[in-house]
Amino acid sequence: xxxxxxxxxxxxxxxVGLRRRILGLPRLVHVGGAVVLIWLLLALFAPxxxxxxxxxxxxxxxxxxxxxxxLLGTDNFGRDLLSRIIWGSRLDLQMGVFGVLFPFxxxxxxxxxxxxxxxxxxxxxxxxxxxxxxxxxxxxxxAIVATxxxxxxxxxxxxxxxxxxxxxRLVRAQFLVxxxxxxxxxxxxxxxxxxxxxxxxxxxxxxxxxxxxxMSDAVIDILLGASLxxxxxxxxxxxxxxxxxIAEGQTFIASAWWIAFFPGLAIVSLAIGFSMLADGFAxxxxxxx
Amino acid sequence: xxxFRFVLYRPLQLIPxxxxxxxxxFVLVHLIPGDPARILLGVxxxxxxxxxxxxxxxxxxxxPVQYFYFLVNLAQGxxxxxxxxxxxxxxxxxxxxxxxxFLLAYAVILSILLSVPLASLAAARRGGPADQLxxxxxxxxxxxxxxxxxxxxxxxxxxxxGWFPVSGYGESFADHLHHLFLPAFTLALALTPVLTRNLxxxxxxxSSADYVTAxxxxxxxxxxxxxxxxxxxxxxxxxxxxxxxVGWLIGGTVVAxxxxxxxxxxQVMVSSIFARDYLVVQAVTLILALGVVATNFVVDVVTVALxxxxxx
Numbered sequence: 330x331x332x333x334x335x336x337x338x339x340x341x342x343x344x345v346g347l348r349r350r351i352l353g354l355p356r357l358v359h360v361g362g363a364v365v366l367i368w369l370l371l372a373l374f375a376p377x378x379x380x381x382x383x384x385x386x387x388x389x390x391x392x393x394x395x396x397x398x399x400l401l402g403t404d405n406f407g408r409d410l411l412s413r414i415i416w417g418s419r420l421d422l423q424m425g426v427f428g429v430l431f432p433f434x435x436x437x438x439x440x441x442x443x444x445x446x447x448x449x450x451x452x453x454x455x456x457x458x459x460x461x462x463x464x465x466x467x468x469x470x471x472a473i474v475a476t477x478x479x480x481x482x483x484x485x486x487x488x489x490x491x492x493x494x495x496x497x498r499l500v501r502a503q504f505l506v507x508x509x510x511x512x513x514x515x516x517x518x519x520x521x522x523x524x525x526x527x528x529x530x531x532x533x534x535x536x537x538x539x540x541x542x543x544m545s546d547a548v549i550d551i552l553l554g555a556s557l558x559x560x561x562x563x564x565x566x567x568x569x570x571x572x573x574x575i576a577e578g579q580t581f582i583a584s585a586w587w588i589a590f591f592p593g594l595a596i597v598s599l600a601i602g603f604s605m606l607a608d609g610f611a612x613x614x615x616x617x618x
Numbered sequence: 619x620x621x622f623r624f625v626l627y628r629p630l631q632l633i634p635x636x637x638x639x640x641x642x643x644f645v646l647v648h649l650i651p652g653d654p655a656r657i658l659l660g661v662x663x664x665x666x667x668x669x670x671x672x673x674x675x676x677x678x679x680x681x682p683v684q685y686f687y688f689l690v691n692l693a694q695g696x697x698x699x700x701x702x703x704x705x706x707x708x709x710x711x712x713x714x715x716x717x718x719x720f721l722l723a724y725a726v727i728l729s730i731l732l733s734v735p736l737a738s739l740a741a742a743r744r745g746g747p748a749d750q751l752x753x754x755x756x757x758x759x760x761x762x763x764x765x766x767x768x769x770x771x772x773x774x775x776x777x778x779x780g781w782f783p784v785s786g787y788g789e790s791f792a793d794h795l796h797h798l799f800l801p802a803f804t805l806a807l808a809l810t811p812v813l814t815r816n817l818x819x820x821x822x823x824x825s826s827a828d829y830v831t832a833x834x835x836x837x838x839x840x841x842x843x844x845x846x847x848x849x850x851x852x853x854x855x856x857x858x859x860x861x862x863x864v865g866w867l868i869g870g871t872v873v874a875x876x877x878x879x880x881x882x883x884x885q886v887m888v889s890s891i892f893a894r895d896y897l898v899v900q901a902v903t904l905i906l907a908l909g910v911v912a913t914n915f916v917v918d919v920v921t922v923a924l925x926x927x928x929x930x
Binding site: 456457459460462463464465466467468469470471472473475476477545548552555556559560561562572575576578579582583586589590592593596597600601603604605608 | 634635638639642643646647649650757758760761762763764765766767769770772773777864865866868869870872873876877884887888891892896899900902903906907909910911914
């Protein structure tokens with residue numbers, strides 16, 4: 330797919346085509362992508378960007394309001410909030426990415442299997458799905474994390490066990506339609522193996538809604554991960570993580586509002602970045618309105 | 619009335635799901651590392667005492683047999699005893715249901731009060747400034763962490779302005795309304811964007827339907843067309859969406875109850891996790907899942923009642 334008038338084999342032309350395709354995306358994608366990219370860069374270069382050590386205590390500098398030395402102020406241990414937010418981005422961004430990855434892989438496989446095979450397999454998997462969605466999502470996540478013990482790994486396992494349902498539904502619905510398409514019939518009559526038909530013929534055409542959903546799912550996972558840490562079931566102190574920082578700041582809201590306030594802004598900005606990506610791509614692929 | 623016959627047989631169709639829910643909650647507690655008898659007795663448990671507990675609770679039986687006992691106990695409303703509260707789990711949880719239910723209903727009512735005017739405004743002038751604002755609010759609202767919103771609301775309206783209490787549930791009905799306003803508003807801020815978006819697009823879709831053109835041709839006033847025709851038909855998808863989102867909303871109450879120290883089931887669940895009072899965690903998980911199943915059942919009934927075309 331190159332822009333008109335440019336030959337496909339031309340390397341320079343291909344670059345121009347790619348650039349045009351990126352520029353041709355909705356503006357929401359550009360803004361959202363920029364926000365996520367900024368956080369990604371901050372997370373990658375945290376040791377060089379952060380002005381202070383995120384966990385080193387300096388009790389003589391405790392609870393300072395935002396100033397030139399500490400742009401976002403300090404917490405009750407005198408730790409620089411800006412540095413903690415920058416370091417915290419590593420965890421919160423990671424929760425968005427890994428939180429999506431495992432449910433995506435499991436859900437897509439289940440949806441593909443269910444939709445392609447049909448019959449008893451489909452029925453059993455869909456009953457399993459019914460059971461999973463009849464639990465309140467976050468309550469089941471909390472219950473699983475409570476069983477496995479607090480921490481990031483438990484959070485990912487819980488998400489993998491519960492979060493696959495949305496992807497399975499989306500992919501299955503696509504498979505049910507696409508498996509009757511002429512080109513699939515053609516592939517089947519050529520004697521291609523089911524694996525080849527599923528992976529190289531149906532899946533590429535069935536995956537777009539799941540990919541777009543994964544971006545709004547990232548928003549959900551970031552909020553869930555931060556909420557778990559806030560409840561004390563996720564990242565443990567003294568590590569810098571946004572939800573945990575808000576929990577730590579809640580004690581001081583009457584005297585030092587900035588401790589709980591700024592980490593929340595960080596969550597909101599990252600979540601909105603992903604939301605905009607999701608909305609923009611949904612618009613681009615004609616999945617909504 | 620035969621359309622409502624499903625009210626009788628739908629609960630039977632739910633049996634596999636209910637059994638599934640019971641299996642999941644049973645397995646959850648059994649996956650916890652460590653011997654429940656040891657947790658129950660603490661460090662002072664002797665070998666004999668542990669064996670006695672095993673026998674008393676059937677822990678020496680095979681897992682399927684234990685599950686069977688679990689089901690029999692559930693059917694009798696027996697959820698075991700809470701270690702921390704030293705009372706039957708069911709009594710502990712039952713005493714916490716009212717604040718949670720109040721908060722949920724309050725949040726739903728607030729979101730409806732917010733989303734109906736917002737969606738109507740946005741749909742009336744599509745693409746206009748109001749529509750753009752509503753869209754911005756929808757995107758923004760989805761990315762707001764409820765616990766942080768709650769804390770910011772406390773900072774502004776409880777500490778700065780002193781309009782609302784910082785925490786608690788209160789004594790009388792008016793007290794509940796006052797105490798739970800900020801937590802309900804926190805939850806409503808998460809639900810409103812979803813409802814507004816949905817209601818806005820159904821309003822837009824319905825306004826271009828043929829019956830609207832026909833009504834306009836008959837010279838009906840705009841308000842009549844909107845409320846009697848468009849709005850009524852747009853409600854259905856929104857009611858369904860409420861059913862879909864009740865699971866989310868319940869998850870939100872767990873967080874909101876913790877932020878605002880409301881003595882509801884969510885708060886007792888979280889505090890029981892730290893106390894290793896797992897039977898309470900199990901009971902809350904189970905009861906909330908039953909709540910979701912029941913709500914979706916009610917939504918089905920309401921859907922059939924609202925729309926004569928729906929075949930149950």
